Amino acid sequence: MKKDLDEKIMKEWAGFLLAYKFALDEVRTKLNILNEELQIIHDYNPIEHIKTRIKKPDSIINKLKSKQLAVTFENARQYVRDIAGVRVVCSFTTDIYEVLEMICSQDDVEVLEIKDYVKNPKPNGYKSLHAIIRIPVFLSGGALPVTVEIQIRTIAMDFWASLEHKIYYKYNKGIPSPIQTRLKEAADIVSALDSKMLALKNEIT
Numbered sequence: 001m002k003k004d005l006d007e008k009i010m011k012e013w014a015g016f017l018l019a020y021k022f023a024l025d026e027v028r029t030k031l032n033i034l035n036e037e038l039q040i041i042h043d044y045n046p047i048e049h050i051k052t053r054i055k056k057p058d059s060i061i062n063k064l065k066s067k068q069l070a071v072t073f074e075n076a077r078q079y080v081r082d083i084a085g086v087r088v089v090c091s092f093t094t095d096i097y098e099v100l101e102m103i104c105s106q107d108d109v110e111v112l113e114i115k116d117y118v119k120n121p122k123p124n125g126y127k128s129l130h131a132i133i134r135i136p137v138f139l140s141g142g143a144l145p146v147t148v149e150i151q152i153r154t155i156a157m158d159f160w161a162s163l164e165h166k167i168y169y170k171y172n173k174g175i176p177s178p179i180q181t182r183l184k185e186a187a188d189i190v191s192a193l194d195s196k197m198l199a200l201k202n203e204i205t
Contacts, residue, residue, distance in 0.1 A: 013057040016073045020084040022137045023146035024052040027086050027103070034102045046095035048155055051087040055080070081112070081132050082149040089158045092198045093118060096129050096152045103133070103150065110134040112147065118157075124180060125187020126161060128153040156190045156197075 031050055039045040055063075060076050060083060069075045076083065090096050096118060104111050113132040121127045131150045136143040153161065164183055167175060175183070 010057075012073075016076070017054055017057075017083070019137050019139065019144050019146050020054050020148075022139075023135055023148050024054065024084050024086060026135055026137065027133075027148055027150065028052060030103060030106065031086075031088060031099070034099075046090050046092075046098055048089045048091055050089070053085050053087075055083045055085075077147075081147045084146065084148045086148060086150045087158070088150060088152045090152060090154055092201055093154055093194050094198065096154065099152055100129060100131060100150075104131065108135055110145075118153075121187070121191075124164070125184045125190075126164065127157045127187070127191065128161065154194050156193050160187055160190045 028050055031047060035045045035047040060080055061071050063080050064071050064075055067079060069079055088099055090099060100114075103109060111131065111133055113130075115130040117126055117128050117130065129152045131152070132147060133150060134145050134147050137146045138144075160183075167179065167183070171179075
């Protein structure tokens with residue numbers, strides 16, 4: 001009986017998350033079209049690569065519990081805004097804002113929130129631009145608005161963030177102070193590298 005119940009619950013979660021998968025497909029398609037258009041018309045593509053992910057049910061449940069909310073699909077839809085995530089990695093810092101403008105200016109994209117950690121980095125040195133958007137997904141029952149988090153950063157920022165994330169979990173979210181200091185120093189180096197590469201790009205164009 002428990003096995004049947006578990007299978008039923010997992011099937012319900014799979015059905016709930018399906019709309020988020022479709023939303024990610026939609027956002028990826030939008031970004032690929034914009035990137036290809038720029039490449040053909042202007043001989044320039046600002047997007048290096050795109051990664052997508054969907055939160056697992058246990059992660060969504062833990063987030064709801066941390067917010068002291070009942071574990072329901074409606075609460076997940078309303079209060080967990082990063083169930084569907086897209087990471088866009090660009091070449092230069094200026095590309096970040098160009099990509100943001102291109103995606104957010106589309107008629108069917110509703111911008112809910114923007115957090116600019118590029119201009120205002122986190123204390124640990126983390127830099128990225130986060131945008132929470134909502135787009136319609138057209139299912140058999142009609143259009144369903146789905147929330148998607150988009151993170152846009154440079155290659156250098158992505159390199160730093162990926163390694164910091166691994167270190168963060170290696171130390172069980174409690175990174176020793178000396179390592180925090182060195183990570184911040186590395187973030188400063190990454191920032192300087194981005195600035196230097198942008199200056200070189202501007203010099204030759």
